[in-house]
Amino acid sequence: MGVPPGPGQRLVGGCQTGRGLLPAPHKLLPPGEEEEEEEGEEGACRRAGPLLSRARMGVCSAAPHRCVWSRWDPLRWLRSFQRRTLARSSAPGALQQGKPPGVPAGAVSRPWGLRPGGRRGLRTAPPGSQEVMLTSERYGVRRLPFSPLSDSDLAFFEGLMPGRVITNPEELEPFNVDWLRSVRGCSKLMLKPQTTAEVSQVLRYCYERNLAVNPQGGNTGLVGGSIPVFDEIILSTVLMNRIISFDKVSGILVCQAGCVLEKLNEYLEEQGFIMPLDLGAKGSCHIGGNVATNAGGLRLLRYGSLRGTVLGLEVVLADGSALDCLASLRKDNTGYDLKQLFIGSEGTLGVITAVSILCPQKPKSVNLAFLGCQSFAKVLETFTTCRAMLGEILSAYEFMDEKCMELVEKHLKLSSPVAGSPFYVLIETSGSSSTHDEEKLNNFLERAMTSGLVTDGTVATDDKKIKTLWSLRERITEALTHDGYVYKYDISLPVGKLYDLVSDTRARLGRSAKNVVGYGHLGDGNLHLNITADSYSHSLLDAIEPFVYEWTARHNGSISAEHGLGFKKKQFIQYSKPSEAVLLMQRFKAMLDPKGILNPYKMLPSSS
C-alpha cells in the first residue's frame, strides 16, 4: 500500500489534492500480478475486468493513466472508503441519508433526507443562517383581496375534520417556511384532509368564502411554490397516503396524492417493480407534489417524464368539483387529455388527490460507474460514447464539477473514491442480465479509458455501495445549504452549451459570490447552476438576474427545466415562453379558477 507512482503515472482513488480526508488505499502492482480479493463481503465493487487484461497485454506503456486504473483495486478501495463513510454518517448529529422507517403518518415531513428535528438544527447550523424574512416583505408583494380567516371558518373546518385543523403557530411554523429558508408566509391554518370528499368540501367552502388556499405536499420545492406568501390556508396532503391498488400484470399503481415517493418505491420493490422517478427529496416529497410540479429527477433519461408515465389523475377544482380522470390504462384517446393540464400546474388549477402511474419492472442488475474527466468537452464525449455503447441499459448520466465535490466533502464529510478531476460523471446502468450489462459496461469503460475520455474511476454493483456513490451526487443540494444563502437555477440547454453558463456566471460574479457550482442531469440537458453567498443580498441577485435568464433565452434554453416557476421564477416566464402562450395560460387559469384562490402569487406573472 502507498507505493508512490512512477514517472508519468498518476494516482487515482486516493487523496492527491491535499484535502487530507483519506488514506491512500491504491496499490500499484507489477504487470500481470493481481491483488487477491478479500473474502466475505457480498456484492462488492467489481474490477474492470477487460482493463486488467489490456494492461497485461502491454497497452499500458502508451497511456500511463490507464495502467494505474487497471491495476488499482477498486474493490478493496471502496471497502475502506465505505467503512469510513458509514462511520461518519452514524456519528451523533450527522445528517441522515434517507428517511428513517416507522415515522407515523402526519409527522412533519423531512425533505432531502433530514431527520426529525433536522429542520430546526439547520436553522442555526449553517454559517450565515438567520431568521427568514417574510416573502411579502423581501419581495414587496401586495396581498390580493381574499377574505381574512374568521372564527366561523375555523368552526366549519373543525366540524368537517375534527383534530386535523392546525392553528397552533409553533406547529404551523415548519409549513410556513421552505426547506431552503428562502421564503416565508404567515398562514394561520393548516388542514389535513384524508379523502377526496374532504378536499372537495374544503375547496367548495373556500371558493364560496373567497379564502385563498396553498396546497402543500412534502414541502420540498425549490422555487417557493409550496409556501404561502401571505395567510393562505395550507391544504396538506400528508394524511392522504393510502395505496389504492397495484396491478402486477400491468405495473400500474394507483394511490392517494400524499404517499411519500420513497415509501411507494419500497412498496413496489417488494413486488418486483420501481417508481419511474427518483429524486434527492424522495424521503419526504409526495407523489401528488411530484406530479403537480412535473418532477424530473434521476430516472427521466431511462423512463421518460411523468407526462408519459402518469396514466390518470383525480383532481379537485377550485370550486370543489372533483374531476375523475383516474384511468388505469396505458392508452386512452377519448377526448382532450385533461390530466396533462394539471401535471406541472403547481397547484394553481386544482388539487391533485390521487394518481395512477405506470411503473417499470425492478431491474435485476444495476451498475454504477463514477468517473473523472479532465474537461467538460470530455464529459460530453463520454456521454455520446456511453449512450451508443450502453444503449438500452443506460439509466442515468449525471455530472458535477469539482466545486460540488469540494462542498460535499467539506459540509457533509462525504469522501469520493475518485478525486483530482475538474469534472465527475456518474453513469448508471439498469438491465435484466448482470453478465450482459457488465460486459457492455466494461467495453465502454475500456473505450473511454483508451481514448482518454476518462482518467479515473470506480465501479460499484452492490446496493449499499451504489447508494454511497449516488449520495455524492444526490446530496449536493444539501451541502449547498450549509454553504450559506443559495441562489438556485435549474436550466435546460442544448448539452454542448451546458457548462458555458456556469463559467460565464462565475466570471461575471467574481468575488461577490462565495461559490458558483454546476451539476445536473446531463443526459437530459439539465443544468443545476447554484450560487452561494453568506447571506441573501439584493445586489447579488441583481447581478445574477436577469443575466442568467437572458443567457438561457439567447441559447434557446428553458429557465426552469424541472423545478417549476413557483413564486421565485414566475416573473421570468417570458424568457422561455412567448407572450401568446402566457396569455393563453392566464385564460386557462381564469377559466378553472375564476376567483384565483388556488396557490395565488405563483407560477404565472402578476400582470402581463
Next chain:
Amino acid sequence: MGVPPGPGQRLVGGCQTGRGLLPAPHKLLPPGEEEEEEEGEEGACRRAGPLLSRARMGVCSAAPHRCVWSRWDPLRWLRSFQRRTLARSSAPGALQQGKPPGVPAGAVSRPWGLRPGGRRGLRTAPPGSQEVMLTSERYGVRRLPFSPLSDSDLAFFEGLMPGRVITNPEELEPFNVDWLRSVRGCSKLMLKPQTTAEVSQVLRYCYERNLAVNPQGGNTGLVGGSIPVFDEIILSTVLMNRIISFDKVSGILVCQAGCVLEKLNEYLEEQGFIMPLDLGAKGSCHIGGNVATNAGGLRLLRYGSLRGTVLGLEVVLADGSALDCLASLRKDNTGYDLKQLFIGSEGTLGVITAVSILCPQKPKSVNLAFLGCQSFAKVLETFTTCRAMLGEILSAYEFMDEKCMELVEKHLKLSSPVAGSPFYVLIETSGSSSTHDEEKLNNFLERAMTSGLVTDGTVATDDKKIKTLWSLRERITEALTHDGYVYKYDISLPVGKLYDLVSDTRARLGRSAKNVVGYGHLGDGNLHLNITADSYSHSLLDAIEPFVYEWTARHNGSISAEHGLGFKKKQFIQYSKPSEAVLLMQRFKAMLDPKGILNPYKMLPSSS
C-alpha cells in the same frame, strides 16, 4: 421434403388446414441430425439454438410438439416462404407494401401502403364494395350554420396561394372519402399551404368569414376524423413536408407537420436514429396527423406515447394566431404544458404546423419471434414471461387470432411460417448487442417451449424477413377491408379481459356477422376488435353498439385506445369519460374556437 409426421408429431410451418397455399417446406430429421444451411444469403433467420440442444438431450419424448419445432429448419423454410411472398407482391395489380420512393410532394397520399391508383382499384375490388353514402345522410347529421363558400372566398385563396387551391371535383374526390370507405363529405375546396404563415392567413380569413375547416394529414384515420362531414374546406398539410432540423447529439427532430412518417424514419435511419412511433399507415400518414390523433402503434411498448416524446409544437389557432411552443428541450417546466392540449385533439383546437420530437437511437440488433399459442391464457402467460426475461430489449408484443391469419392469407395471399394455432404472437426485441439479445431471446424461447406456453414458432433477424413477418400483423387492417364493410373498435382493457370481448361479441352476433376478429398491441392492453359484413347495415350496427361500449365501460376500459373519436365515436365518449370531464372539454373548445370552425362534428358530442 414432405415427410409425413410420425405419431404424436405435429407439422408446423406448412399447410395443414386445407387452405392449399403452400407446399410443405418443413423437414423432419432424425434426432441429432441437422440439415445444412444454404450459403450465400445474408442475415438469414437463425435456428433456435438451445432448443435444438434440448431436443437432442431427449427432452422431446415428453412433449412431441417441441421436437417438431426443434427439428424444423426455419431458415430454409423462411427462404422459400419469402421467395413466394415476394413473387406475389410484385405481380401486376397487387397491393404494394410500403410507399415507393420518389413520389413527388403533393401527390395524392396513399394510406396503408396502397400504390397510386390503388384507392380506385380498391373501390371495385373488394367483394360487396359500393358507392360510399354521404356521412350526413347515413348518420342524419344537420349542417351547422357556417357560411357557404363564395366566389370572393375562392379569389382570396387563389391570391394567397396560387396553384394550390383545388376545386376540381375529381381531384377532390379522394379527400372527401376515408380509406375505409365508411364516411364521405362534399367539400368543394382543398387548400395546400406550404408555411405556417399561410395556415395562419387561411384560418384568420375563415374565422372572420365563419367558414368551417377540416384539417387533413395523410387521411389514414379510422374513425372519420379527417374527412369533411359537409362542405368544410379541406386544409391539407401535404406540402408542409420540410425537415427543419435534426440534432444528432440530443436526437431531437424538428419538422413540418406534413412530413410522412416513413420518410422521417428513413431520414433518421441514415443518421443512426429512428422515429419513436411506427404504425401500419406509416407510408402515408403525416407526423402532424399522428400528433393530432396521439397515434400509438407498434413501438409504444418500448418508447412510450407521444405525450412523452413530443417536445414541442407549433400550432395555429382557430382565429389564425400562431402559438409557438416548438421547444427542442427534453425538460421545460415553465408554465402549463399547452402543447399537450393539442396532442390528441384531432384538429378541433388548432392546426399543428410543426413538431419537435425526441427520437431514440436505431437499435443495432433486432430480432423477431413469431409464435403460436394454443389459448389466450397462454398468450398472456407468454407475455409476462417474456417481459420478465427480455426486460429492456422487448420492443413489441403483438397478438392476432386465427381468423386474422385466415383473412391475411385469403385476401392478401400472404402466408405464415407458423400455422394451425388459435393465437399467434409477434415478439420483437431491439437492443445494442446481437449476441446478448439472441441469448436473452433463446433463453426465453426455451422457457416458453419447455413450459408449453408456445407450440410453434420461427425467429428472424434479417431486415427483409423481419418485415415479411411484421406484414402478417401490420396488413390485417388492409385484409379486413377486402372482406366487406368493417365495423372497427379500438379498445383499451386490462390485459386479462382483452379477448373476452371478442368471444362475447362473436357469440352475440352469430351468423349476422361475416367475421369477428381480434388482434392488437397486447403489451399496451390494446385490442382491435373488427367485425365484417358484406355491406353496412344499421341493424348490425345496433347489435354491436352500444353493446361493445357498455362491455368496455363495465371492465373499466377505454372505447378508443389510439384511434381517437373522430366522427364515428364522438357520441360514445361518456362510456370512457365522466360528464364533468366532457363538459370541461367543451369549455376548452369554446374558449379556443368560439365559432367552432375547426373540424366541426368531430370528437365532442353534439350536445350533452
